[in-house]
Every structure is written in C-alpha cells, then in structure tokens.
Amino acid sequence: MKVRERISEASFNREYSHTVGEITSPNSRIVCRNVNVYYGEKHAIQDVGLDIGRNEVIALIGPSGCGKSTFIRCLNRMNDTIPGCRVTGQIVLDGQDIYDGSLDVVPLRAQVGMVFQKPNPFPKSIFENVAYGPRIHGLVSSKAELEEVVETSLRRAGLWDEVKDYLHQPGTSLSGGQQQRLCIARAIAVNPEVILMDEPCSALDPIATAKIEQLIDELRSHYTIAIVTHSMQQAARVSQRTAYFHLGRLIEVGETAQIFTNPRHQLTEDYITGRFG
C-alpha cells in the first residue's frame, strides 16, 4: 500500500514528515539536518535531512531543477562561490559542522572532492592536471613521490594504461570519457574521503559511461560517494541507496532496490515509471 504523504508547510526542527523512508545510514559519515538553501528570494532546498554512509554510493535522482545538484554542492561548500546563495541548517562531516564559522573551506574541499557534469581539465598537461591538487596542498615532498601519487591516481581512475606514454600532452587533447576519468583522477589525487559527482556521465557516450560506472563501483571501497544522475538505470546500477528529490524537497530515500521495485511515495513512483520528468 502506498503512503500518500501530505507535503507539510511546517518549518524547522520536527520530524521529516515530507520524507518517506529511513534518512539515516547504519554507518553515517555525513549527517545533514534541516538544510535549507536560498538563491536570493528563491527557496531552492527546503528542510532536507539525509545521512550518507561510509563506503556507500548514494544516488540523488529527480526532475531537473529539483535541487539535487544544489544539495551536493552544499556538501563541499561550492555554493559559497555563487553570489546571493545562503545555506542554513546543519551539515556534519566526521563530527565537524562544515558550515561552522571557524571552518576553513580549503581543507574541507580537499576532504570532499567533486567531479562535474562537463569534464573540465585545466589547460595543462595530463600530469600537471593530476599533480595540481597534491601540489597546492603540499601533500608530497619530492618529485618521485608526486610521480607516484599521479600514477596511483591515474591507475585508480582506470586511465593509466591509456595515457602513461602521453603524460605531457595537454589534458584537453583527450576524448570526453578520458577527460572525465582524468578529472576523477585529479579529484582522488588529493586523497579525499568523500567524492561528489554531479551528473558525471551526462556528456559521455555509453562506452565511456560504462567505464565510469565500473570505476565508481571500485572507488566505493575507499570513498563515500554521492552521485547526481538523470539516468535511473545508472542510479540502479551504481548505488546502494537512492534519494528522490522533488521541487526542493527530499521526497523519499531508501535502499536502491526498494526504491526502484517498490517505491512508497506516489511522486517517486510517478517519476521512476516515467510518468513525468
């Protein structure tokens, strides 16, 4: 039987009555409570509470403009770069509130890496693209160590064998799928704990997509991953938990298998059965 939840207008600090399902994770690493995001007057995210667990891939799905990208951009404070954007509520990473005034965003972003929708390699060589993060954070002390970090990162991103002889070619000379894996290598080179992916495959062809998905699955053993996707098949393939956003609210969250086979909320069902979106 479907639970039809009424979307309540009540505000702060109460049960997440508009969210169906278990928002907590057995092994929580990121804990979000009462998260609201405003772009000027626009209330982009309303009262979201969600946990993201260790070694877990959580997929955020929902129609365009529902706030899923905005939500993951809160997790490494990338929204700070957008003028007029305001975030309230609590986001706690490993016991530390990341919106606390005393927190420095530079180490936070080294801890929470991000991969974007469009591959965005820097206009530098492949080597320099990957070496950039370790360099600015002073993670390596010698050239040999740097080379090792670059190689490990490229290997983990599954790109090493394809580029090992062209490390000094510009990163922009690679194909789209290779560029995206380069960006993943660049993100993991600073040894983050969490990786945020904002539609990482939307600009890629099916073969490149398959490679990235396989990579996400392998990366799960080391990292916590949150991925925004428009492809429900992709969400079903790569994630353990899935969260469905609708018009700035988190509607339903649960085990991926349960969400896709037996959604409890009418909106979730409508979306995944393709009635809209």
Added chain:
Amino acid sequence: MQKSTLLFLLVLLSAAAYHIGRRRSLQVAGGTVRSLHSLPSYYGYYAALWCGIPALLVLFLWTAFENSIVIQLVVSALPEELSSAPPDRIGLLVNDIRNVASGAVAGEIEPAVEAAANHYLRLKDTSNRLLSVLATFVAITGAAYARQRISKEHRARNHVEKSITVFLIVCSTLAVFTTIGIVLSVLFESIRFFKEVPITEFLFGLDWSPQMAIREDQVGSSGAFGAVPLFVGTLLISLIAMLVAVPIGLLSAIYLSEYASSRFRATAKPLLEILAGIPTVVYGFFAALVVAPFVRDLGARIGLDVSSESALAAGLVMGIMIIPFVSSLSDDFINAVPQSLRDGAYALGATQSETIRQVIIPAALPGIVGGVLLAVSRAIGETMIVVMAAGLTANLTANPLAAVTTVTTQIVTLLVGDQEFDSPKTLAAFALGLVLFLATLALNIIALHIVRKYREQYE
C-alpha cells in the same frame, strides 16, 4: 541647365517612375494584387531604378570626361603659334583660359586667350545642354522600358533585391579599395625614395638628419637617412609604455573580473574605459606640460640629468593611455574562461589566488598576449603624445632619460611646412610610413591570429 538642377530633375523623374510602375502593376493585375509575382511597390522601385540609374550613370560619365574633352577641343582650336608650344606651356595657357572664362583676371588680356576663353564657355554651354537632353531622354526611356516590361509574371522583387545587393557590394568594396589605394600610393612614393637613398642605408643607417642642402654652402644639412635611431626611439617609448600599461592593465582586469563586487565593477569599468576616450592631443599636452617637467625635476632632485623631453615622460603617458586597451581586452578574456575551470580548481581546495594564478591566467594567456600585441601596435603608431612630448632629436640611445624621437614624430616634422615633393626629405616620410604600416600590420595579424585560435578553444 545646372548639374544640380538636372540631378533634382532626375530624382523627380524617378519618383514619377515609381508611381507609374506601381499603377501599371495594379492595372495588369486587374485589381487583385495576389495574382502579381511581387508586391506593387516592387514594380514601382523597379521602374524607378530603370529610370534613375542609367541616367545617373550618363551624368556621372559625362561629368568625368567633359572637362578633358572640352580642353582638348579648345587647345586644338588655338592659333598655330600657341598650340605648338611645349606641354607645360600649354598647361599654363589652359589655366589662363579658365581664369579668363571665370572672370577672375583683371587687366590686359591677350586677344587669342580671350577668344579661346569664349570658345571654352560656348563649348561648356553646349555640353551642358546636350547632357540635360541626353540624361532626361535616358531617364524617360528607362522608365518607359520598365513600364512596358511589367506583367503579372514579371519578377520585379528579384530584380530590385539584386540591385540592392550590387549597391551593398559597391559600398563595401569602396572602403577596401581606398585602403589599397593608400597602400599603393605610400608604396610607390617609397620606391621613389629608395631610388635616391638605398634601402639598406635607410633600414640600417645609424644617422638621421633629413635636412637637405639647397645651396652648396649650407652647413648642418647632411641629408642622412639612416632610420635606426627612429626605430630605436619608437621601440624605447613603446617599451616604457608597455611596462606601464601591461602590469596595471592586467592587474586591474584581474581585480575587476575576479575580486570586485558587481556594483564596483559596473562603475569602475566604464570609468577606466573613459581613459580610452580622451583625445590623444590632451594626453600630449599633459605629457609635455605636466609629466615631463615633473620627471625632470624628480631626476634633478636625485642627481640625474634628465632631458626636459625625455622618452620616460612620453612613455609613461602613452602607457596610461593604453591601460584601457590592455585591461578591457584582458578582462574579456578572463571572463571568457569557463566557470567550470574555476569550479574545478575550487573543488580541489585551491584558494582564489591559486585559482587565478595557476588556472585562469594560463587559460586566458593567449588572449591576453593577443590583446597586449594589439596595444603594442597602437603604441607604435601613436603620434600626438610623442610629437608633443618626445622631442625631435634623433638620438641613438637606450637611455630613457634622454630625448629621443619616433617614426611618427619624424613623419609629422617632414611633412609640416613648405616642402618639395621630389626631394628625398619629403619622400622619406612615405618610406617611414610604409615601415610603420608594415610593422603594425604584422602585429595586428599575429595578434588577431592568436586571439582567434584562443576563441576556438572554448566555443
């Protein structure tokens, strides 16, 4: 009939032709405009074009050739002893005849000249009458022809649009041909110069002193045309200007595009661009009257010997003038760096200054270099500031405190005042102009090439 009256008449005739064409088209359509190929007004324009353009062509050609033909006729009708004179004598004579004809000569007039002047006036009069008749006839014939062509199937719109295209092509080629004409004239005058002064001496000579001795015993007029001191002076001043403009322009562009609030940016950017709108002559007297004495006094205070027309003063002011070029172009290119690159760097935990230094500037660099090269070509060609502030002495020096002169300054001084157009002194200006043109052209081509290559990368 006067030519202006004739022109007015032709316009009236064309207007009439428009109405005739339009009425005719409605007539052949039998009242249903839809059965016509084109809208009635197109038939009107068609008739007007047929009426006006051939007649205007006749008017134009007639005016172009009328004078020389009339003069020929007058000269051939002159008495034997006058028409057998050498060509330059005849030229003077023709001038006399014209002056007499226009009544601008007082006093004694030779009877032969007076007769010729009368002949000239008669011929002019006949020619004018002939032209009026001919042009009117052509206009009316054209209109009649067009009217007769009008039918339901006649594609008036296509004809009219075709002629509009031709008109546009003529307009656009006019500018191109003017440029080509200027280049060719500079080129030919320069070739004349290089016949008198060897090109190697001009390009590699170290001594510039263009005053030519007119009498044997004149001193201080060696007539040396080694342009190296001018090139060095130009480069020195441009270098100083770029040393001022590039850092200030680039840094202000970085501040405006990356750090400034949008409100500050909205005020500061137009203000900065006002610098580009100040007439260069204003910069010139600012350089000559304010900056140069200031630099000299400052130098005197710290014990340096600074010339009152120093390269430093001219270069500083020129640099200020160029700041908006550098900053506005750099600003555009920094803004053109995709936001995704900034996001990528921030997401790795780069600070704002790391992002700017290591990601944004390298990405925008080709565009910035292109902008700087455009600014250099502007600096090299700049005239007014250096004429007023840089002095005229052709010193071969790299000392920014000494007075130097530039290519543009020398062109101005060579062509100001009385001059003979066959002396190397005057022709040298054309050679300098050619060098200047080639240098700025090369810089512009390189700069635009770099800029275009950069644009392709991100769009």
